[in-house]
Every structure is written in structure tokens, then in C-alpha cells.
Amino acid sequence: xxxxxxYANGKNEKHIRYTLEKKQEFFKGFRQLLRDIGxxxxxxxxxxxxxxxxxxxxxxxxxEEDIATYRDxxxxxxxENMYIDIVYTEKKIFLIFNTMKDMxxxxxxxxxxxxxxx
Numbered sequence: 001x002x003x004x005x006x007y008a009n010g011k012n013e014k015h016i017r018y019t020l021e022k023k024q025e026f027f028k029g030f031r032q033l034l035r036d037i038g039x040x041x042x043x044x045x046x047x048x049x050x051x052x053x054x055x056x057x058x059x060x061x062x063x064e065e066d067i068a069t070y071r072d073x074x075x076x077x078x079x080e081n082m083y084i085d086i087v088y089t090e091k092k093i094f095l096i097f098n099t100m101k102d103m104x105x106x107x108x109x110x111x112x113x114x115x116x117x118x
Contacts, residue, residue, distance in 0.1 A: 002023070002025055003114060003115055003116040004020050004021050004023050004025060004026055004029060004114060004115045004116075005020065005021040005115070005116060005117070005118040006018055006019070006020055006111070006115045006116065006117050006118065007019040007020065007021065007092065007118050011104055013100070013101060014098060014099070014100065015096055015097060015098045015099065015104075016096075016097045016099070016104045016107055016108065017094070017095065017096045017097070018094070018095045018096075018111065018115070019092055019093075019094055020092065020093040020094075020095065020115065021091075021092065021093075021118070022067060022070075022088065022089070022090075022091055022092055022093050023067070024064070024066070024067050025114070026050075026067060026093060027049065027050030027051075027064050027065070027067065028050075028064070028114075029113075029114030029115070030049065030050070030114075031046050031047065031049055031050070032113070032114065033107075033110045033111065033113070033114060034046045034049075034077075036106075036109075036110040036113065037103070037106045037107055037110045038081075038106070039077070039079055039081075039082070040079040040080060040081070041079070045059070047059075047061060048061070049077075050064050050065050050067070051063060051064060051065060052064075052065050067088075070088035071088060071089065071090055072088070072089060072090075073087070073088040074086070074087050074088075075087075075088070081099055081103050082097055082098060082099035082103055082107075083097075083098040083099070084096065084097050084098070085098070
């Protein structure tokens with residue numbers, strides 16, 4: 001899988017943030033990141049994130065939504081360890097992981113697997 005570029009990142013005691021290039025590969029990499037960091041499914045299933053739904057509102061796990069349609073859109077996920085803000089613009093994705101420092105290290109290691117610095 002081609003790595004997604006990280007344009008910027010930063011962190012403090014309570015969050016770590018990334019500015020990413022907007023590529024279709026984001027959905028697959030992000031789902032894997034959530035698994036790798038031990039994200040506990042609460043509001044959305046990891047495997048359905050970025051997937052279209054059929055006429056019965058069931059996710060189609062063999063397909064992915066077109067990331068180009070995610071424009072000026074805000075999404076969020078949370079579990080007992082973190083709150084994740086996801087902001088989609090025309091050309092970039094902003095990820096903000098609101099969590100304590102111990103979990104931030106896991107996030108940073110996971111990001112290295114599907115992202116690289118521009």
C-alpha cells in the first residue's frame with residue numbers, strides 16, 4: 001500500500017494531531033491504525049468506516065466510498081481511551097486524537113505504518 005503523506009503534526013499533553021494528504025488509501029490505513037492501537041468499537045464498527053451501504057443500510061465490506069465525496073465534512077469516533085476528530089477538506093484530512101500521552105505513543109507508532117512525512 002502506498003503511504004499517505006503527513007504534511008504537519010503536533011502534540012501536547014492531551015492530544016496529538018496530523019494533517020494528511022487526502023488519498024483513497026486513507027480508509028484502509030485508518031481502519032488498520034484503529035485496530036493496531038487497540039481502539040474499542042463504540043459508536044461505529046471499524047470495518048465499516050469509509051464503506052458504502054446497500055439499500056438496507058448494511059455496509060458493503062467489499063467496497064469503499066469515494067474519498068473525493070468527503071468534502072468539508074467532520075466525523076468523530078470515540079472509545080474509553082480517546083476521542084478522534086476527523087476533518088475532511090478538498091485536499092487534506094485533519095486527524096486529532098484527544099488522549100493522554102501514553103496512548104499518543106501508540107498512535108504515533110501506528111501512523112508510521114501507513115503514513116510518511118512529505
